[in-house]
Amino acid sequence: MFQKTRIRLLLAYLGIFASILSVFAIAVRTVFVHTMTNQVVDKLTTLGQTIAASSGFKNGRIQVQDNLSVRDLDMQRQSLQWIDIQGNIIYVQGNRTLSLPSVVRDSIQIQPNLSLLSINIPIVDTYNRRLVGYLRVSQSLDELNETFRKLDLGLAGGAVISLLLVGLGGIFLTRQAMEPIEKSFDRLQQFTADASHEMRSPLMAIRASSQVALRYPEGMRPSDAEEFNAIMRSTERLSRLTEDLLMLARLDKKLASTWENIKLAEILKHLADQFQAQAVAKNLTLSYQPPNDSLVIKGNSEQILRLFINLIENSIHYTPPDGKINISASLLGSWLEIKVADTGCGMTAEQLEHIFDRFWRSDTSRSQWTGGSGLGLAIAKSIAESHGGKITVTSQLEVGSCFIVKFPK
Ligand SMILES: Nc1ncnc2c1ncn2[C@@H]1O[C@H](COP(=O)(O)OP(=O)(O)O)[C@@H](O)[C@H]1O
Numbered sequence: 264m265f266q267k268t269r270i271r272l273l274l275a276y277l278g279i280f281a282s283i284l285s286v287f288a289i290a291v292r293t294v295f296v297h298t299m300t301n302q303v304v305d306k307l308t309t310l311g312q313t314i315a316a317s318s319g320f321k322n323g324r325i326q327v328q329d330n331l332s333v334r335d336l337d338m339q340r341q342s343l344q345w346i347d348i349q350g351n352i353i354y355v356q357g358n359r360t361l362s363l364p365s366v367v368r369d370s371i372q373i374q375p376n377l378s379l380l381s382i383n384i385p386i387v388d389t390y391n392r393r394l395v396g397y398l399r400v401s402q403s404l405d406e407l408n409e410t411f412r413k414l415d416l417g418l419a420g421g422a423v424i425s426l427l428l429v430g431l432g433g434i435f436l437t438r439q440a441m442e443p444i445e446k447s448f449d450r451l452q453q454f455t456a457d458a459s460h461e462m463r464s465p466l467m468a469i470r471a472s473s474q475v476a477l478r479y480p481e482g483m484r485p486s487d488a489e490e491f492n493a494i495m496r497s498t499e500r501l502s503r504l505t506e507d508l509l510m511l512a513r514l515d516k517k518l519a520s521t522w523e524n525i526k527l528a529e530i531l532k533h534l535a536d537q538f539q540a541q542a543v544a545k546n547l548t549l550s551y552q553p554p555n556d557s558l559v560i561k562g563n564s565e566q567i568l569r570l571f572i573n574l575i576e577n578s579i580h581y582t583p584p585d586g587k588i589n590i591s592a593s594l595l596g597s598w599l600e601i602k603v604a605d606t607g608c609g610m611t612a613e614q615l616e617h618i619f620d621r622f623w624r625s626d627t628s629r630s631q632w633t634g635g636s637g638l639g640l641a642i643a644k645s646i647a648e649s650h651g652g653k654i655t656v657t658s659q660l661e662v663g664s665c666f667i668v669k670f671p672k
């Protein structure tokens with residue numbers, strides 16, 4: 264019964280944790296990428312500035328010696344390009360050169376397909392302080408990207424392991440959190456079952472005594488006879504209520520009950536005959552369409568009987584005189600489908616949401632028929648579900664309702 268709540272709680276834990284973890288991972292990655300890229304930029308800028316400062320000039324143009332060899336330059340990963348003021352490349356050192364045009368104003372250039380980062384350092388003629396060109400210092404980002412890849416792997420792996428651990432912890436936590444609730448619910452169920460069981464005998468005694476008293480009405484005043492009749496009616500209602508509570512408590516506790524092969528067609532025929540008199544008394548047409556196939560399910564016959572009694576009783580009570588009630592059964596694929604349809608008062612969509620709730624009755628039912636307690640449909644639903652089936656209902660106000668019970672074949 265609490266399985267769904269536990270799963271929902273666990274998923275909520277996991278969802279919250281996953282969100283926190285994602286925010287954390289994104290923050291760590293952003294800071295890390297930013298810091299590492301800045302480090303490369305700083306290193307390249309220092310290297311470029313040192314080399315640019317030692318450039319030679321001739322007639323206001325950069326002069327690069329042909330056999331220039333720059334210390335500290337990693338020829339495999341880094342490169343230098345001297346560019347004149349028109350953007351022509353004058354001299355190159357190193358293997359990894361940027362193929363992008365030298366955009367002079369952009370001091371940092373990144374070519375993602377080559378995974379290269381370049382910095383353009385202006386070269387100023389020390390003699391007349393005029394800009395004569397640029398030195399473009401480039402470095403391969405392969406190493407950096409590899410580091411980022413490892414970081415991503417680490418973060419993803421860490422996240423998966425953390426989620427697994429949180430999942431395990433969550434299972435433990437939800438169990439801890441739900442245990443007291445489940446225990447108190449169990450106790451409540453046990454109390455309901457015990458209380459309704461204990462109430463059976465005194466109720467029976469009251470009923471028997473009233474019956475005995477009413478057997479000789481000659482000896483009592485007419486008003487006393489009426490009182491005894493009222494006692495009888497109330498006792499019957501109370502007995503029905505305790506039986507319903509006991510049945511619900513037993514269904515909730517999923518107590519093992521004897522299961523047998525039940526011939527649904529026979530049960531429905533029997534019920535249609537049994538309720539015929541009540542229907543006729545209210546001027547209702549109660550019809551039954553027997554199925555073509557023999558519909559057999561495995562279940563507890565007492566419970567199955569109770570399920571359909573509740574549905575048929577409802578349709579009789581909630582259908583005004585001259586109405587029709589039709590019971591039908593059929594085999595649909597792998598489901599046995601039983602329909603109890605009436606032309607009764609029907610229900611609104613809002614009411615339909617509550618009809619299977621315990622003790623729920625519509626306001627009109629409360630004022631019109633005092634025999635019910637609002638447990639009938641809750642019991643019917645519990646019984647259908649305990650047999651692997653389900654109940655659905657379609658209804659239209661003032662037109663009628665159709666309750667459909669489905670059992671797996
Ligand atoms: N066939 C029906 N037609 C109209 N309303 C219905 C029908 N069956 C059930 N209901 C509504 O659902 C409520 C709950 O039904 P149920 O659980 O059997 O309780 P009860 O019959 O004791 O009132 C009823 O009070 C009634 O308002």
Ligand SMILES: [Mg+2]
Nearest residue numbers: 577635639640
């Ligand atoms: Mg009812």
